[in-house]
Amino acid sequence: MITTYSWMVPLLVVLPLVGAGLALAAAGRTWVQRTVSMSVLGSMLVLAGVLLWAADQQGAQVVYVGGWLPWEGIVLVVDRIAALMVIVSTTVTMGVLGYSIGQGRSSFDDESDGHSPLPVFHPTFLVLAAGVTTTFVSGDLFHIYVGFEMLLAASFVLLTLGGTAERVRAGTTYVLVSLLSSLIFLMAISLVYSATGTINLALLAQRVGDLPGGTIAVLQLMLLIGFAVKAAVFPMSGWLPDSYPTAPAPITAVFAGLLTKVGIYAMIRVQTLLFPTSRFDDLLMWAALLTMVVGILGAVVQDDIKRMLSFTLVSHIGYMLFGIAVGSTIGLAAAIFYVVHHILIQTTLFLVTGLIERVGGSSDTSRLGNLARISPVVGVLFFIPAMNLGGIPPFTGFLGKVGLIQAGVDEGSWLAMTVVVGSVLTSLLTLYAVARVWGRAFWSENPEGITGSGPVRGGHHEALGLGVLVPTTGLVAVTVALSVAAGPLYDITTRAAVDLMMRQPYLDAVLGSGVTL
Amino acid sequence: MSPNITTILVASTLVATGTYLFLSRSLVRALMGFLLLGNGANLLFLVASGPAGAPPIVGESDAPMADPVPQALVLTAIVITLGMTAFVLALAHRGRQLSGVDLVTDDTESARIHARAEADDTGSPSARDVADQIAAEGERTESRYHDEGSTGEERGER
Numbered sequence: 195m196i197t198t199y200s201w202m203v204p205l206l207v208v209l210p211l212v213g214a215g216l217a218l219a220a221a222g223r224t225w226v227q228r229t230v231s232m233s234v235l236g237s238m239l240v241l242a243g244v245l246l247w248a249a250d251q252q253g254a255q256v257v258y259v260g261g262w263l264p265w266e267g268i269v270l271v272v273d274r275i276a277a278l279m280v281i282v283s284t285t286v287t288m289g290v291l292g293y294s295i296g297q298g299r300s301s302f303d304d305e306s307d308g309h310s311p312l313p314v315f316h317p318t319f320l321v322l323a324a325g326v327t328t329t330f331v332s333g334d335l336f337h338i339y340v341g342f343e344m345l346l347a348a349s350f351v352l353l354t355l356g357g358t359a360e361r362v363r364a365g366t367t368y369v370l371v372s373l374l375s376s377l378i379f380l381m382a383i384s385l386v387y388s389a390t391g392t393i394n395l396a397l398l399a400q401r402v403g404d405l406p407g408g409t410i411a412v413l414q415l416m417l418l419i420g421f422a423v424k425a426a427v428f429p430m431s432g433w434l435p436d437s438y439p440t441a442p443a444p445i446t447a448v449f450a451g452l453l454t455k456v457g458i459y460a461m462i463r464v465q466t467l468l469f470p471t472s473r474f475d476d477l478l479m480w481a482a483l484l485t486m487v488v489g490i491l492g493a494v495v496q497d498d499i500k501r502m503l504s505f506t507l508v509s510h511i512g513y514m515l516f517g518i519a520v521g522s523t524i525g526l527a528a529a530i531f532y533v534v535h536h537i538l539i540q541t542t543l544f545l546v547t548g549l550i551e552r553v554g555g556s557s558d559t560s561r562l563g564n565l566a567r568i569s570p571v572v573g574v575l576f577f578i579p580a581m582n583l584g585g586i587p588p589f590t591g592f593l594g595k596v597g598l599i600q601a602g603v604d605e606g607s608w609l610a611m612t613v614v615v616g617s618v619l620t621s622l623l624t625l626y627a628v629a630r631v632w633g634r635a636f637w638s639e640n641p642e643g644i645t646g647s648g649p650v651r652g653g654h655h656e657a658l659g660l661g662v663l664v665p666t667t668g669l670v671a672v673t674v675a676l677s678v679a680a681g682p683l684y685d686i687t688t689r690a691a692v693d694l695m696m697r698q699p700y701l702d703a704v705l706g707s708g709v710t711l
Numbered sequence: 712m713s714p715n716i717t718t719i720l721v722a723s724t725l726v727a728t729g730t731y732l733f734l735s736r737s738l739v740r741a742l743m744g745f746l747l748l749g750n751g752a753n754l755l756f757l758v759a760s761g762p763a764g765a766p767p768i769v770g771e772s773d774a775p776m777a778d779p780v781p782q783a784l785v786l787t788a789i790v791i792t793l794g795m796t797a798f799v800l801a802l803a804h805r806g807r808q809l810s811g812v813d814l815v816t817d818d819t820e821s822a823r824i825h826a827r828a829e830a831d832d833t834g835s836p837s838a839r840d841v842a843d844q845i846a847a848e849g850e851r852t853e854s855r856y857h858d859e860g861s862t863g864e865e866r867g868e869r
Contacts, residue, residue, distance in 0.1 A: 266780070336784050336787070340787065340791070343791045343795075346795075347794060347795070347798065350798055350802075351798075354802065354805075357805045357809075359809045359810065362802060362805050362806045362809060363806075363815075363816050363818075364818075365802060366738055366802060366806065366815050367815060369798070369799060369802060370733070370738075370741055370745075370799075370815070373745055373795055373799075374733065374745075374748075377745070377748050377749060377752055380749075380752045380788055381726075381751075381752045381755055383784070384752060384755040384756045384758070384759045384781070384784075385755070385759070387756070387759040387780070387781060387784070388714070388755075388758060388759035393780075393784075435821075436818045436821070439820075495824055495828060496824065497824070498820065501820065
């Protein structure tokens with residue numbers, strides 16, 4: 195339904211795009227770019243906050259773009275889950291942008307470009323934010339595809355920024371895999387249109403059920419494979435640890451936080467809205483189990499902290515997938531909660547790794563040591579989110595896992611039980627992996643003698659300026675605050691999950707009340 | 712509605728040949744594969760749009776109109792494919808500048824860890840040597856890049 199707050203919805207996409215244009219026009223003037231980017235993200239955060247309140251109180255906020263009704267045009271829908279995702283993604287985007295501003299001028303290409311600022315960074319970053327938001331607020335399958343392509347194009351540029359040999363190598367893998375997954379998604383869209391005559395999610399929810407079972411299975415599998423590549427679900431996860439670690443810390447941070455979760459979000463939408471009955475639950479359970487276990491086994495042998503974190507990222511995607519696969523309200527609520535937790539925690543950890551690089555000159559644990567003495571601040575900033583990731587109470591990582599395990603136990607099948615066991619094992623191994631980094635980088639005597647006198651690269655003498663410390667500390671504080679406010683957050687994700695499972699609220703909002711499934 | 716079999720066959724051929732090329736290690740061949748795959752997907756939208764009809768403008772003709780939605784979608788998809796192609800070409804060009812070939816190379820860190828794990832399992836000194844060798848190779852590539860990065864040639868190119 196169109197309500198008093200609907201006008202805010204398009205701004206979530208328009209603002210970052212206009213900001214990107216302004217930032218590009220102001221390419222030479224760094225402070226203009228910074229002001230534009232930060233004020234755009236700040237306004238988005240406020241808008242998303244209001245929209246979450248409105249969606250929670252009044253139901254989903256809908257905009258018919260250009261006045262076209264769902265039968266012809268694109269609709270934008272902000273319900274609880276979409277608003278929540280926009281808030282969290284904007285929060286981490288702001289944190290990362292603050293960090294990269296704090297890093298100073300030559301932050302993104304310390305090896306080769308001397309001290310020239312990269313004028314393309316801010317515009318690209320805002321386009322990335324716009325793409326992510328587009329995906330979250332869209333109520334139309336093809337529009338989601340366009341959102342994916344926006345964020346992918348921006349991420350290609352960010353990942354290969356500076357064009358160093360290592361980044362071009364990593365970027366090539368990433369670009370090819372991403373393009374392939376987009377093509378699979380595109381073909382799935384054309385098949386969906388052939389079968390149903392619409393690509394509007396609400397109309398599809400009405401029509402997909404009438405299709406023959408085999409057709410539904412093909413459509414669903416193609417959509418799931420397209421999204422699973424983006425979300426790095428095993429066995430489509432090999433590209434992620436290969437490509438992410440080469441980018442600079444802030445860029446890896448925002449990728450790790452957002453891009454895979456966009457795939458998970460699309461999966462939640464499609465699974466709940468389009469395919470509530472034939473859900474491939476067993477297949478997803480197996481995929482979740484293997485993603486968790488294979489991912490974490492990769493993480494425990496890594497020397498490089500960024501690579502270790504990339505593998506845990508893959509591994510923990512399995513948790514969210516498990517929540518989707520269980521297919522109960524509890525499971526879905528826990529999965530959404532876990533997405534929120536994981537976006538924040540993974541971004542924070544990558545930023546802290548950036549701090550470690552600045553202090554120790556490397557993110558390779560075999561070259562680090564003694565960090566706890568050299569920089570206790572970084573120690574604390576690493577320790578809190580690392581424990582959170584490992585699932586130590588009372589942090590959100592623990593609460594999310596408890597929710598998922600409870601959902602698995604309620605479901606009760608032997609497969610669900612196996613995944614529950616696998617998830618506990620993964621949690622322990624995650625703890626082992628972060629403890630290993632802690633032991634080697636923070637506590638061990640230094641093997642080759644780093645001095646702690648600042649980073650080797652980049653030429654900054656001040657390794658830990660306030661500019662990088664404040665955003666990182668801010669994000670760590672947000673993760674702790676979320677652990678304190680976990681009760682209200684769980685309430686919201688539960689209400690979001692109830693609506694998603696019922697489907698009727700979404701249809702009422704988009705197509706007008708009284709429409710039957 | 713019965714779909715147009717010729718379009719479907721052409722689309723399948725494009726997708727099949729595209730997939731074959733996409734599996735290549737050469738980035739330019741993979742790009743060709745991407746283009747063929749993309750065109751295959753675009754043709755699928757033509758199948759989705761159903762039989763040909765009059766131009767979709769109200770009041771233009773009394774004959775049944777063609778479905779305009781897939782046409783809008785396919786145009787968007789073509790534009791996106793074009794943009795992505797430009798980026799991949801730039802990437803291939805940069806890769807060739809740096810290494811002289813446009814092949815997708817392996818991740819040396821994975822290879823090093825694999826070799827090290829093998830050395831730990833078997834205790835064989837040769838596997839340990841392989842691990843050290845890969846590590847040294849990786850550092851050499853990196854340092855070579857660092858040196859090149861500070862030369863005027865590269866600065867001039869930007």
